[in-house]
Structure formats: C-alpha cells, structure tokens
Amino acid sequence: MENGSTLKKKYWRFRRNQEMNMSPEITIRGVRYMIMSKLNKSDTRPVIPLAHGDPSAFPCFRTAQIAEDAIIHSIRSAKFNGYGPNIGILPARRAVAEYLSQDLPNKLTEDDVFLTVGCTQAIQTILTVLANPKANILLPKPGFPYYEAVANSCHLEVRHFDLLPEKDWEVDLDAVEALADENTVAMVIINPGNPCGNIFTCEHLEKVAKTAKKLGILVISDEVYDHLAFGKNPFVPMGTFGSITPVVTLGSISKRWIVPGWRLGWLAINDPNNILKEHGIIDCITRHLSISCDPSTIIQGAIPDILGKTKEDFFLKIINIIKEAANICYEGLADVPGVICPSKPEGSMFVMVKLDLSVFEDIKDDVDFCLMLAKEESVIILPGITVGLKNWLRITFAIEHLALEDGIKRLKAFCERHSD
Template sequence: MENGAKKWGFQAKKGQNPTAAAAAISVRGVLNRLAENLNKEDKRQVIPLAHGDPSVFPCFRTTPVADEAIVDAVRSAKYNHYAPTVGLLPARRAVADYLNRDLPYKLSADDVFLTLGCVQAIEIVIAALARPSANILLPRPCFPHYDARSAYSCLEVRYFDLLPEKGWEADLEAVEALADENTVAMVIINPGNPTGSVYSYQHLEKVAETARKLGIMVISDEVYDHLTFGSAPFVPMGVFASTVPVLTLGSISKRWIVPGWRMGWLVTNDPNGILQDSGVVDSIKNCLNISSDPPTFIQAALPQLIENTKGDFFSKIINILREAAAICYGKIQDIPCITCPSKPEGSMFVMVKLNLSLLEGIEDDLDFCLKLAKEESVMVLPGITVGMKNWLRITFAIEPSALEVGLERLKVFNERHAKKQ
C-alpha cells in the first residue's frame, strides 16, 4: 500500500458460505431481486403476490383496539425502559392466557418467552438446539428462515416431504427413516406457510406419536393460528404436549395484521417437565440473554390488545381471506401452466405446480417470476425459495380486486409464453 501503510486486515468471507447461499434464496433476498427486475416504465400498480404482508391494503387494517393499546402504552411514559430478557411479566401472562383458550392444561407466564416477531423465535430455538453432530427435520416445502438459521448455526438439516395429494400432510414414514440418535426436533407449520393447509386433530396426534417414538421434540410454528376458513378448525400442537414436548412459536403479526410491530413468542408446552430437565429451557434463556428484545411499549400493549379485541374483527379478516382464497383457486383453474393440488384452507398462501413443458423461453420457477415481474408488474415467489423447485407460492392476502387483476395478468403472461402447438 502507499506510504508504507499496513495492509487492511479484514475482508468479506470468501469461498463456500452457507449463510450467503441461504440469504440469496431467502424471501427477502428473492423479493429484492424481483423488485429490481420490475419495469420502471410500466405505470400499472405492482401486484404483490409474493409476501404475506396485507397491512398495506385498507381492508386488512388492524383493529383500533390495537392502535389504542400502543398509544396508551406510549403515553403512559412507563415503558421507556429496558425489558427483562424473557419479556414483561403482564405480557407473558397475557400470551399464556391467550393460548390457554385452546389447551387442555394451563400454561403459566414462566412458559412464555417474548421475541422480536416469530422470526426471532425461530432463531432462538435453532441456536438453543444446535450442537456438534445434531440434526433437525424440516418439512419440504418450508418457511426458508429455518434453513437459513440452521446453516448459520451449523445445524444439519434433513427434509421430509409434505404430501400435496394428502392436503400437504407430513410424510411421517419419511420422518422415521430420517431420524437418528442425533436428531433433536421436527418442525411443523400449521396453518401452513407456504401450503395453505390446516392439519386435522388426527394428523397432529400422529405427529406427536411419531415424535415420541423417536425421542424428539416438536417445534410448532403457529404464526397463522386461527386464520382458517375451510372445513378444518385450527388445533394447536400443544394439545398433545403430554405425549411429546412442544415448542410453540407465534406472534400477533398475522392475526392482528401488524407484521411490522415485531411482537412474537416462544412457548414451552411441557407438562411433564422434559424440556426443563434436559436443559433446553436454560439454553433458551441463555440465547435470549445475548439477543435483542421486542420494544417494551409493544410488550406493554399486549394485555390490552389481546383482551379487548372483539370477535367481529377476526371474523372480518377470515371472511376476506375466504373470499380471496376462492378467487385465487378459481382463477388458477384458467391458467394452463400452473396447477393447484388443493384449495387453501388457512394462512395466506397457496402452492401451485409450474408446468414448464407448456411454456417457451422459461428456464425454471425463478426465471418465471423474474420475467413475470418485468413484463406484468406482478410479484410471485418462486418455489425454490421454500424448497420446491418449479413450484410457485402465491399470496392471496391482498385486496380482492387487486388479486383479480394480478391473476388476470398472470394468465396473460401464460398466453404470451405458451408453447405453440
């Protein structure tokens, strides 16, 4: 270097970098690529069918009760301080009471740990369980943050398939074949992201029995709890905690339509004390001690928000999602290049299979989505992001009129690229 200066002693990590690889196909990473590919000359509204954040649409606005709870907490000037690493006690108690509505036993505040959204709950769980030679069983398809954080923590991932012909139920025979003495847990996401499935009591019971047989815990991602609009009601995995220990992950992000508030939880459903005796609870607390906390004033708002939200708000959201899911499923039938194995019954998504043999000039699902964004200003998530190459994840949690426009553009895109007979 000039003037005899010492060579800089830092540089970005080179070579194989699993974290960078995971980030490249993360939801945010792919959304950024799609946004960069939009045609700036196209003055039409961009239709966001790629992510689960409906909060920008007026019909999905959160309840005034939530707004008032936040305002009251801020104006009180009582919550400008640091919170305990596990979360404020009244907030933890409120989450326990909320979950207890659906459980055959009672959680206490000590079972609840508050996190920066469900994403941080995932990060804490993975960090708490990671150890040399350990592995975790993830569904395929799966919310990609599980893969990314497992790579970051050097926790081996093994995938079991979800079966589209069986309503995206877990292939439990595959779970048994994959597990060994180093398997620590299996993950289920119910209601399903990205599948739109809702698991029956009977299937969840089989999941619990399988996990018990294998001596592993179940991590149950229930961030879309109660967002169901088909024939199957939501059943929390914690119902089966007397059979197998369950870590439940959740948040207010989706049911209250406030993903930007980053208020989530990690809950130990463990009436037999197995997680405590094995040191998992202490490991969770240790991870929280070196992590960031959700904002104190939002924690303080939780009791008021949960207690005062009326059923008509939830019913309105469910009715909109039901209508949107029906529109989405119906419109998909008119688009030859994609097929939907089952009508979504929960969450905000549906998975559709891409038939490349009917298209010209399209290499794979990512290429499809990049060209769709450029040509039609419609953003859809490629299946590779959730572990299913040449599938697509479509979000229907947007204004129904915008959803119809987006799917009509998708049909036009199909016609433009259809293989000539």
C-alpha cells in the same frame, strides 16, 4: 515521509466471517427484490404484489382499533419507557399464556412463555439452544427458508422431509422416521401452512406427536398464522399433544392482528411432563435471551389489552376477507394454462401451485417464469425453489380483491402468450 511509490501495502487483520455465506438470492426478501428489479418502468399499471406476507399495506387489512388504542395508552402511561426483563414483562407473558391456553387442555402459565422480537427471534432462539455438535433437525419441504438460514448459522445440520400435496400437504411421517437418527433433536411443522395454505387435522397432529415421541425428539410448531383457518379443518394447536411429546410453540401478533412491523412474538413451552426442564432446555432458553435483544416495552405494555380485548368481529372480518381472496385465487387459477393448483387453500395467506413447463415455449424454470412475469405484466410471484420446491410457485392472496383479480388476469394473459 514515504511517498506513494515507496508506501508498502498495509496488512489488515480483519476478515469477513466465512460462515456468513448465505446469498440474499436464497431468502424470500432477496428473491422478491431481485424479481422487482426486473419490473418494466415504462409499464404504467400498478404492480401486483403476490409474493409478500404482509397485507398491512392494504386498507382493508387495518388492525383492530383496540390494538391501536392499546399502543397509545401504553405510551401515555409512561410505565414502559425503561428496560424490560430479558424474557419479557410479566403481565405481557401472563397475557400470552392466557391467550394460548384458550385452545389447550393443559393451561400455560407465564413461566411457560418467553417474549421475542417477532417470530424470527423465537426461531433463532430455539434452534440456537438445540445446536449441539453433530445435532440435526428435520424441516418440512416446502417450508419457510429462514429455518435453514438460522440452522446453517449455528452449525445445526438440516434434513428435509416432504409435505405431500396429494394428501393436502400432510407430513410424510415415513420419511421423518427414515431421516431421523440418534443425533436428531427436533422436527418443525408450520400450521397453518406457509407456504402451502393447508391446515393439519387433529388426527394428523396426534400422529406427528406420536412419531416424535417414538424418535425421542421435540416438535417445534410454528403457529404464526394461528386461527387464520377458513376451510373444512379447524386450527388445532400442536400444544394439544404436549403430554405425548414436548412441544415448543412459536407465534406472534404479526399475522392475526395484521401488524408484522410491531415485532412481538413468543416462544411457549407445552410440556406438562417437564421433560425440557429436566434436560436443561428451559434454562438454556433463558440464558440465550439474556444476551440477545428483547421486544419493545411499549408493545409489551399493550399486549394484555391487544390479546384480551380484541373483539371477535375483528377476527371474523379478517377471516372473511382472506377466505374470499382464497376463493378468487383458486377459481381464477383454474383457467390459467400451465399452472396446476393441487388443493384449495384453507389457511394462512398462501397457496402453492405447480408449473407444467411442457406447456411453455420459452420458460426454463420457476425463477425464469417469475422474472419474465414481472417484466411483462408487473406481477410479483415467488418462485417455489425459494421455499424448497423447484418449478412450483408460492402465491400470496392476502391483498385487496380487485388487485388480486387483476393480478390473476395478467398471469393468465402471460401464460397464454408463452404457451404452445
């Protein structure tokens, strides 16, 4: 037997995947955890979470009773304990089609709907399907960084177009045309807006569709915050313009029903001209879902009741809570030195604000600002660089109102303390 002095080093053949090089520091969760690690443990005040997208922790945001009952009934029925089809259970897909069709000129059928594990799997699916050699995709800046992460993982080149704060965060359509080439396959919009809190007008969405048609690309419309609109512009689904250019709508029950942990999303095809089918995209989506996981059958079994029986008063209650929170946030930020809010949020749960670093004596950038704020005031805010805009901040206002007021008060004290 060889002893320690003569034992040769074993050559192991496994290596880490060199493509998995995304640092956790560039993800929303990674940045949030990094900031939270800077909290002062001696501060006895409650931590104010203004960087999250999950209000379910707060009692005022509890989901609808019918949704809870639907889950219980689904379990007790014993009908949903087995494997489901890779594209989703038929009654659930039909229920999603009916739910989405309420706002569309061209009605969807169950064949237009694919169920996914939250909206994240819907993003993974459509980007993977489109990821051919040399292909590129156009993403908004600021936006949701998960798109970049997925695109990088499947070698899909990313190009960014700006959203314009001076125009209520409209898409810079001239930039879209300038960025696109013969290898561009799609553009992504997020409506209602994460992270900007904007709602695109019907007229602007039509311009987006016409631009996409001109370029020969499809529109991926992330509508995970659908109907969370409380300003001058009503929510209009991009699928309204599916007859102009193919639209793939991504959504879920996570935000409107305040149940992100239930992980039920969808990918819906708005394409009455059957362009995507003719080009093999629909078949490719089906094939991709056959080799990936599918959402819990228990949740799928509950979806017809969740989507079909939730009363309007539940939605109105949630909207009113979020609208009041948006007002508290916007009005409170007006008095905070060094923080500029270009427009009042009208949808989703977020607002983007710009930092005027010339006001501060000892803060070098948005990351530095958020780390110091967490340490000194136990307030967690997301630095804008995480969503594509350096020296901006993304603030979440979907928390209980008293906590939000306290958070803004602490933010103001912090800014006053560090200003000239």
